[in-house]
Amino acid sequence: MRTIKIFDTTLRDGEQSPGASMNVGEKLQLAKQLARLGVDIIEAGFAIASPGDFEAIRTIGGEVEGPVICSLARAKEEDIKRAWEAVKDSPKRRIHTFHSTSDIHLKYQFRVSREEALKRSVQMVQLAKGFLDDVEFSPMDATRTEINYLCEVVEAVIEAGALTVNIPDTVGYSIPSEFGAMIKALFDKVKNIDKAVIAVHCHNDLGLATSNSLAAVLNGAGQIECTINGIGERAGNCSLEEVVMAMRTRRDIFNADTNIKTEEITRSSRLVSKITGMSVQPNKAIVGANAFAHESGIHQDGLLKEKSTYEIIRPETIGLHKTKFVLGKHSGRHAFRTRLNELGLSLGDDEVNSAFERFKKLADQKKEIYDEDLETLVSEEFTMVPETYSLVEMSISSGTNQRPTAVLKMKVNAQIVEKEEHGDGPVDAVFKAITSITGTKSRLLKYEVKAITGGTDALGEVVCALEEDGKSVSGHGADTDIITASAKAYINGLNKLAASRK
Ligand code: KIV
Ligand code: ZN
Secondary structure (H helix, E strand, C coil): CEECEEEECCCCCHHHCCCCCCCHHHHHHHHHHHHHHCCCEEEEEEHHHCHHHHHHHHHHHHHCCCCEEEEEEECCHHHHHHHHHHHCCCCCEEEEEEEECCHHHHHHHHCCCHHHHHHHHHHHHHHHHHHCCCEEEEEECHHHCCHHHHHHHHHHHHHCCCCEEEEEECCCCCCHHHHHHHHHHHHHHCCCHHHCEEEEEEECCCCCHHHHHHHHHHCCCCEEEEEHHHCCCCCCECEHHHHHHHHHHCHHHHCEECCCCHHHHHHHHHHHHHHHCCCCCCCCCCCCCCCCCCCCHHHHHHHHHCHHHCCCCCHHHHCCCCCCEEECCCCCHHHHHHHHHHCCCCCCHHHHHHHHHHHHHHHHHCCCEEHHHHHHHHHHHHCCCCCCEEEEEEEEEEECCEEEEEEEEEEECCEEEEEEEECCCHHHHHHHHHHHHHCCCCEEEEEEEEECCCCCCCCEEEEEEEEECCEEEEEEEEECCHHHHHHHHHHHHHHHHHHHHC
16 A cells, blocks of 8 residues: 655645735644644745745744645745745755746746756756755646656656656646556656656646546556645645545555545634635535535435445544534633644634633623634634734614614724714625725725524624735634624734735
């Protein structure tokens, strides 16, 4: 049985999804969860892309134990040096460098010859090797690269010291039989292929990223690059949970497995949705809300008699349990902290105290507190940013024959400002009041409300995607009152934009 390495790029390629940008605190929480999930490598960012990416890679490298921490770098000297600076203090570190190899990219985008691309790739692998041993190289747009040239590049970068060579289907163009054959051709033609791990990195433009990755495993690939919930550039990347569960469920076919602790899949998926504000479609394989919901009478009948009639994966295998009431208003700080630890939510003392205060307030409004409520409360701790703006109080009036009106009092840079606004609904009135108090010019790209658990007293969670000068962020807010949750989410988004301007 082979062990296939899981290289998670949620924090790098996943973050390239429109609106999915994360701050350092959010990335750190997610990286800790990825370590609990058991991924082998975390691609924590693209060090040269921004100071925020650089900082996130360094912080994760210093605080997250277990996986190898990797930074992406173009095949350029300044990128490789910056990537090294970002990962150098991590106990386990990798530099992942890449250069396009397809004629389309070389001719129209980079305007260099095949020879020049090959030379730069080799030189940059050698440069990275001067800093550390664990170097990965990707020939970008490999699936549209002429196969003999691709073999030449792969052989040369292995010769230069690359320990992993990743074959990206950058534009999600390949189909499984073709991609499998390409991996096989590399194994047949590249003389030194046994000196490196062959990885694959598939995009989902034709909905084939998981199938292509699995076809590659059947043909010898030893590492899969993927993201939680399949988020990523355009239609996304290969979804971690799909590829891992396919191998786990069909070991008879793949004769391969991974180090993933599948019981952590549901929690990882929820955390990514919470942080990025990107909900999972209900019918998504493995982590969709309906993935284990059986509606048909014939199926329900079969399941009652014997689960395996219609269930190929037990929900517990991916950490999906029936929602249980866990804490209430009489629960103390100790029980609160114990439950957070059991959920794998690691917080410092100050953060626990602040989350506990909010838990007590929530327990006054809502009798029964579930794990999902706790996850939401805690996620508010790490989505927090310095508060340029904060809500002091608000009152709303609206009704069938009444013009919706919001009166808001806010603190703006320590000054209290009050405004009244009208809108075509209470949320519209609140957002107008916030915009007029803060004088901000961001555009609201998305507004989404979700009930965390069942019942009309459920905690409502709101996500607002905002955009300003090309920068997009997602603001989060949770409250039993969805208008208050909306105000909190909008203000959280404005604070994130303010922090990024600074
Ligand atoms: O899709 C791609 O080709 C990439 C590379 C940087 C590996 O993300
Ligand atoms: Zn990619």
